[in-house]
Amino acid sequence: MKFLRRSRRRVPDYDPDSPDPVLLTAVAAGETDALEILHRRHAPWLRARLRYRCSDSDQLDAALQETFLAVWRNAGSFRPRPGDTDAGAWLWTIAIRQLISQLRKRANRWIAESEPEPYETIGDASAEDTVLLNIEHGPLGTALHELSPELRSALKATVLDGLTVREAAEILQIPEGTVKTRVMRAKARLREALTT
Amino acid sequence: MSWHLDQDQLHRYANHTADDVTAMSVEAHLTHCAHCRDRLPTDDAWLESSWADLRDIVDRPRLGPVERLLGVMGVREGTAKLLAATPALYRAWLIATVVVLIAALTLAHEVPRGTLLFSFTAPIVPLIGVALAYGRGVDPAHTLTSVTPWAGYPLLLMRTCAVLVPALLLCTVAAILMPSSATLYEAVFWLLPALAMVAGCLTLSRWMHLSLAGGIVAVGWVLTVGIMALEGVDPLLLFSSTAQGCWAIALTLLTVAIVLRVRTA
Numbered sequence: 001m002k003f004l005r006r007s008r009r010r011v012p013d014y015d016p017d018s019p020d021p022v023l024l025t026a027v028a029a030g031e032t033d034a035l036e037i038l039h040r041r042h043a044p045w046l047r048a049r050l051r052y053r054c055s056d057s058d059q060l061d062a063a064l065q066e067t068f069l070a071v072w073r074n075a076g077s078f079r080p081r082p083g084d085t086d087a088g089a090w091l092w093t094i095a096i097r098q099l100i101s102q103l104r105k106r107a108n109r110w111i112a113e114s115e116p117e118p119y120e121t122i123g124d125a126s127a128e129d130t131v132l133l134n135i136e137h138g139p140l141g142t143a144l145h146e147l148s149p150e151l152r153s154a155l156k157a158t159v160l161d162g163l164t165v166r167e168a169a170e171i172l173q174i175p176e177g178t179v180k181t182r183v184m185r186a187k188a189r190l191r192e193a194l195t196t
Numbered sequence: 197m198s199w200h201l202d203q204d205q206l207h208r209y210a211n212h213t214a215d216d217v218t219a220m221s222v223e224a225h226l227t228h229c230a231h232c233r234d235r236l237p238t239d240d241a242w243l244e245s246s247w248a249d250l251r252d253i254v255d256r257p258r259l260g261p262v263e264r265l266l267g268v269m270g271v272r273e274g275t276a277k278l279l280a281a282t283p284a285l286y287r288a289w290l291i292a293t294v295v296v297l298i299a300a301l302t303l304a305h306e307v308p309r310g311t312l313l314f315s316f317t318a319p320i321v322p323l324i325g326v327a328l329a330y331g332r333g334v335d336p337a338h339t340l341t342s343v344t345p346w347a348g349y350p351l352l353l354m355r356t357c358a359v360l361v362p363a364l365l366l367c368t369v370a371a372i373l374m375p376s377s378a379t380l381y382e383a384v385f386w387l388l389p390a391l392a393m394v395a396g397c398l399t400l401s402r403w404m405h406l407s408l409a410g411g412i413v414a415v416g417w418v419l420t421v422g423i424m425a426l427e428g429v430d431p432l433l434l435f436s437s438t439a440q441g442c443w444a445i446a447l448t449l450l451t452v453a454i455v456l457r458v459r460t461a
Contacts, residue, residue: 032254039247044238045226048210052219061246068250088227144217152216160220 016040020087021080028076039068042088046095053161053171054099063099070094089162096161100170143193147186154182201225201232210237278351279358289325290362296321297370305375314374315435316421318386320414322363323393327410329355334407349458352406356398364390385435388443393417395450402457 011029014022016037026034043064050060071094078090144152157168158179165183169176201209201222208214209222226233266276300314330352332338341351367386393413400409424431433439 032251035254036247036251039250040243042233043243043246045233045236047242048212048236049223049226051212052223064246065250065253069253072254086228086230088230088233092227141217141221144220149216152220156216156220160223 019085021078021085024071024075024078024087027072035068035072038071038087042091043068046091049092050095050099053096054103059102060099063095063102066098066102067091067095070098093162096163096171097167100163100167104170140190140194143190146193147189151182151186151189154179155186158183200229201235203235206232206236275354278354289328293321293325293363293366297366301370301373311374312431314370315386315432316417318367318371319390319393320417321367322360322390323397323410323414323417325359325363326356326394326397327407327414329359329406331406352398352401353458356394360394385440388440388447389417389434392443392447392450395447395454399450399453399457 011031012022012025014026014031014034014037018037020038020041023034023038027038046067047060047064050063051057054060054063071091078087080087147155153172154168157163157172158165161168163171165176165179168179172179174182205214205218205222209219214222226236260280262280263276266279267273271279296317297314300317303313304311328334330338332342335341344351364387367390368384371384371386397406397410397413400412403409404412421431421434424433
């Protein structure tokens with residue numbers, strides 16, 4: 001029976017240097033070795049990045065484990081954009097959503113778990129992303145430094161992490177309306193700083 | 197990517213000492229730069245243990261369709277596994293049943309009075325399946341299962357259910373496909389004798405090996421049919437309404453005997 005299940009999907013040839021999409025195809029076909037390679041490649045930076053959003057290492061590790069379990073189950077749903085050999089952005093969207101659901105679980109265990117939304121790669125790098133990539137080298141760096149931490153974290157959750165306003169409100173533990181106004185104010189400040 | 201993070205930035209980021217703005221910049225870069233991700237300092241011990249935890253979950257065998265169906269129906273996980281594993285013990289019987297029923301069907305359609313063969317095989321098909329479902333020499337894991345709390349009647353009855361369901365389904369399908377299955381009676385006349393003989397086999401198994409008990413009951417059935425045919429009595433009398441009443445009474449008595457036995461065991 002195992003043989004039948006395996007042969008249903010063709011397993012591509014892969015090795016530790018294969019690009020992410022190849023590995024994900026192999027994972028979708030049930031290859032645990034491919035998952036290990038992906039884990040080795042992506043778990044460290046995902047963990048480092050999640051650490052800036054959650055200081056409880058138990059919750060963090062749980063979120064990371066759920067992330068890779070989601071990859072194990074949903075690897076077939078990964079659709080790389082043409083020419084894209086990297087699943088970093090896709091993995092991050094899964095990881096941050098798993099972290100939010102971990103935090104939600106801990107905070108209100110009596111509320112029924114809602115169905116997770118389908119994972120989609122964050123769209124093409126927006127103008128803001130492109131600017132952020134060069135923070136250190138542009139005038140934006142100084143402008144960001146001058147933002148208050150509240151405005152900065154709102155901007156970080158929505159722009160950098162690709163969260164919806166609702167998710168950002170959950171992870172920052174502030175009302176949705178507050179997230180919206182903070183993001184608006186932060187963007188206005190930045191625009192001001194960049195044009196003067 | 198036109199530029200890469202320097203070692204110092206990576207170290208500060210990984211050690212959670214980077215300030216907010218640098219962290220944002222590093223993150224925006226890392227999302228798209230595999231090169232810098234690889235250079236990020238990692239905690240190998242953590243990576244190992246994290247993978248070990250993950251592998252424990254991932255390596256668990258996936259549930260088969262039968263187990264999942266039983267799970268949906270509210271059967272407990274262990275019971276579902278037990279029921280789903282039973283057919284492995286009697287796969288040969290399952291194939292043989294299908295072959296015999298197909299042969300009986302072909303005969304019934306091609307030869308006059310060919311339905312007779314089906315009438316006398318259908319009642320013992322479930323019986324043989326039950327006889328092969330439990331016991332030393334039949335179940336490769338019998339030595340192991342016999343020392344579990346499940347051994348004995350609970351396991352025997354569980355396995356019997358696992359056999360009876362496919363057997364009864366197959367026989368019903370065959371009965372419906374019979375050329376003369378016009379009435380409900382034509383489709384289910386074999387059911388009561390079959391169940392009564394299974395119950396008889398289970399009762400006998402108190403004193404002997406289950407397979408032997410099954411064999412004795414089956415031989416008894418074949419002998420009865422043979423003797424009736426030799427004496428010039430129509431063997432179909434075994435399925436007449438009076439006989440059905442007797443079968444029903446026998447089934448009730450034997451079931452009560454089994455239930456009492458299970459209660460006191």
